[in-house]
Amino acid sequence: MNLDSAGLQVLDRAECMVLLSSVPVGRIVFTDRALPAVQPVNFLVVENHIVIRTGRGSKLAAAARDAVVAFEADEFDAERWTGWSVTAIGQARAVVAPGEIERLSRLPLTAWAPGDRDHYIVMRIEEVSGRRIRDRVTRR
């Protein structure tokens, strides 16, 4: 088992992709007026891309256009002090081609938030890394 300097288990790319695909909500991290910003979103992993559905006029839609962003998903268990976190980095782009919007709208990707969510942001996963905190019992 590969551990980092902090004693966390380092996940390989395949594990990261499986975990990333296993949860419905992640967090996109971007810069908004020179300040760090973070917003939870519903998403899907499609091949090597993260697809996010949002509102056309949203702060996210404006800020994540053609920017390098981070995307994080995790799951933690407060009883067992265990969990995992995966972070992807990549270039985000707003989808503007009608054909691509039509294709993406057929994905099983529903935004939990109300309102029109007919805008898609696609992020190409360029780097992905992940860590797992092992169970207190099994790591002893």
Place this chain on the structure above:
Amino acid sequence: MNLDSAGLQVLDRAECMVLLSSVPVGRIVFTDRALPAVQPVNFLVVENHIVIRTGRGSKLAAAARDAVVAFEADEFDAERWTGWSVTAIGQARAVVAPGEIERLSRLPLTAWAPGDRDHYIVMRIEEVSGRRIRDRVTRR
């Protein structure tokens, strides 16, 4: 009820602080070598500050030193498509005074990750904002 343009319920500062104090894990968002970075951490809210315990040599300890960072916590329910998210923005600082380290070490703040975690980062909450996605049923 105050709704934003996306139809999400806007939480006031008091609600944000209560929710932020209700979960053991949040995510600190910072810049690492000019790229957006995000890391889950155990934390406590102490008055108007977020206290994070980490390893002395960690990437986080280096990057969050005297930087403006964002801090996000959330909880989502995949069955009911509901949940909340709170984001705080503020200046982070590494705690170096022995007296302050001694005082912080008495807090009920335990890092879930293994290894030495004798380094503290304190972030003063300058801005806090939050949103709640209401239940699909009750909002109809």
